[in-house]
Structure formats: C-alpha cells, structure tokens
Amino acid sequence: MMIYADNAATTKMSRAAIDAMLPVMEEDYGNPSSLYTFGQRAKEILEEARSQVASVINAEPREIIFTSGGSEADNQAIRSAAMLGKKKGKNHIISTAFEHHAVLHTLKRLEQEGFEVTLLDVHEDGLVRVEELEAAIREDTCLVTVMFANNEIGTVQPIRQIGQVCKNHGVIFHTDAVQAMGHLPIDVKEDNIDLLSASAHKFHGPKGIGFLYVRKGIRLTNLIEGGAQERGLRAGTENVASIVGMAAALKESVAHMKEDTDHMRKMRDLLIEGLARIPHSALNGDPVKRLPGNVNFCFEGIEGESLLLLLDDRGICASSGSACTSGSLDPSHVLLAIGRVHDVAHGSLRLSLGEDITEEQVEYLVKNVEEVVEYLRSFSPIWRRLVKGEAEFIL
Helix, strand or coil, X not given: CCEEXXXXXXXXXXXXXXXXXXXXXXXXXXXXXXXXXXXXXXXXXXXXXXXXHHHHCCCCHHHEEEECCHXXXXXXXXXXXXXXXHHCCCCEEEEECCCCHHHHHHHHHHHHCCCEEEEECCCCCCCCCHHHHHHHCCCCEEEEECCCECCCCCEECCHHHXXXXXXHHCCEEEEXXXXXXXXXXXXXXXXXXXXXXXXXXXXXXXXXXXXXXXXXXXXXXXXXXXXXXXXXXCCCCCCHHHHHHHHHHHHXXXXXXXXXXXXXXXXXHHHHHHHCCCCCEEECCCXXXXXXXXXXXXXXXXXXXXXXXXXXXXXXXXXXXXXXXXCCCCCCHHHHHCCCCHHHHCCEEEEECCCCCCHHHHHHHHXXXXXXXXXXXXXXXXXXXXXXXXXXXXX
C-alpha cells in the first residue's frame, strides 16, 4: 500500500486545474500585455481568473496580485507594510516565533535595516493569545503578521480577533494563509485582513503560482521591477495557464470544502487516537484548533529522519516538518517555539492527510508508525538510558 501523507508540502494537481490549463497552453497562449486580439483574449482569461480568486475570499478583483507563490507574496506584503510604516516614523513589527521562514527571514532582513521585531509566544498549544498581541502593540507598530494556520503543527489562529485588534489600533494586519487557503473559510472583510498570501500547490493547483491580497488603499513596494504587469506592482509576463489552473483548483476546493474537511477531521482524529497509544509520544499543538488534515507527533528516544526513511520503505510519504527546511539537521523551530526540548523535537513526524484518505489507510499508518518507532527504540542508546532509569522521560 502506498499512502501520500505529505499534503502540507504539496498536493496532487486536480483534474479541474489541469483541464482549465490545457486550452490556455494549447490555444490561448498569447501575451496578455499585447494589444492585438489574440493577446487581449489572454487578458480576458487572466482577468476572469482574477475575479474567480477574489470572489472566494470576498475581495475585489483589483485587490488580487498574482505572484510566483506564497514566499514571494509574504516578502512583498511584509516589506510593503514596513516601508509604509517607515514613512510615518513607525518601525516596530509584531509576529510569532513559529512563522514560516519566508516571514521570519524577511523580518530578520528588516531588523538589519533598523526595524524592531517582537515575536509573540505561541504557548504549548501553538496558539497566539489575543490579549498578549494587543499588549505588544505600540505607538510605532506598523505591522502585525501572524500566519492563519501553521505549516508544521497545523494550529489555526484566532485570525478574526487578531484582525479586529489591529483594526482598532490602526495597524496593518498580514496573514500567511498558504496552509489555510482552500481548506478553511476565509473572508478578508469579516476577518479584518489587510494583506494575505496564498500558494496554489497547497490546494491542488500548479506549483510556482500564488497570489497576494492587498486591501484597497495599501500601496505595495515592488520586489520585481521591469514591466507594467499587475498594474505595475509585479513585473514579468503573467503565467496565464497556471493562474487559470489556480483559480479552477481554488473554486473546486471551496465548493467541496465542508464535506472534505468533515471527512478529514474524522480521519485525523482516528489517526491521533491511534498514535497517542504509542508510549511516550505526544501530539504537537491544540487537538481541536488545527487544520482538518494535520497530525504532528513527537516520539521520545528516536530520530525523525530515520523514522521517515523506514516509513518510506513501507510506502508512506511523510515529513518531520516544513519541506522548505528538510535539508536542515536542526530541530524544528516550530516545535522549539511550543516548548519541545531539542531531543524530543528531533523525533517528530508530520502526517498531512488528503481528502481521499480512508479508514483502512489510517489503520495502516498507525500500525506502521507503531512498528517503526518500536524498532528504532530497540537499538537507540537514548531509549536504553531512559528505560534503565539513567535519564528521565520527558513525554
């Protein structure tokens, strides 16, 4: 049996996305910036896709800027808000300790340019406390950036309340919604969101395409210069086929969201229940306020990399954290942020389920994770010391 349980890293493209893209690649392949009819046909297709994406999040079409993905959107959103703040003499930014590195590395760069960054605690349950956020806002705060749902432990933040606090204080609010888009209801107006980042390949669209929602009235700082595309805000010929594929995938995901998420939550909870029976294991993040398909566990006494390789031998595709940092030997910054110690954080496993997951597959996952963990512990010197009482169990 082969089980793909790494949907947080990327998803399989939907048939709807592929079918929408093919005519654009084969027939309507004109440059949307061209003035002749063939190019203007591509322009019409591009703008139709923009309207489709905007409608899903209750935005206006002119508030959608197409990007190469979530990382670019995060960079442009954060840098734009920072530059707007700088013009007003404001140089303080608030975020969290477990954001995606597209956010954290951008903030680090801004610190080098003179900005001050406050990283909020996300506590053991992986959730921001709204009152702590409000207490951190200062007169010189120009931006709050908090991810909608965490890419590793799946916890879903109180976005609407965070947005309201920011609105009350006149502070721009950006959210990295890469993991949430297509899987959770999002209404930028009701949720009080000023800037939002999304990436198509997380909801069955193509890779290399995403979008940035920019509330009307917020002026962007360009990351890419060289052309008048995207109203002069993002130079480069638009990837019309991928944009159309993204719009089709998003539309389909939202249309089936309730039935899909209800099913995934049921399978997720069965998986959590099964893995929790493994001795000295622990679920990472709040058990309820999390993405419908996310399961993240730590197992004491083992290394996550060995666990992944042995599960792969059994046909299970999983991860120990973000795919963007899979080459790193350091423990997950997300797990450290919620208080896991280094030794325990090294033994983590993330299983992110798809809409087609079955109960039989969940049983197979539980059985094989249990067997592999037991096998790895059988020759682990760390586990041997724990069992002999030479060291204390943490989990």
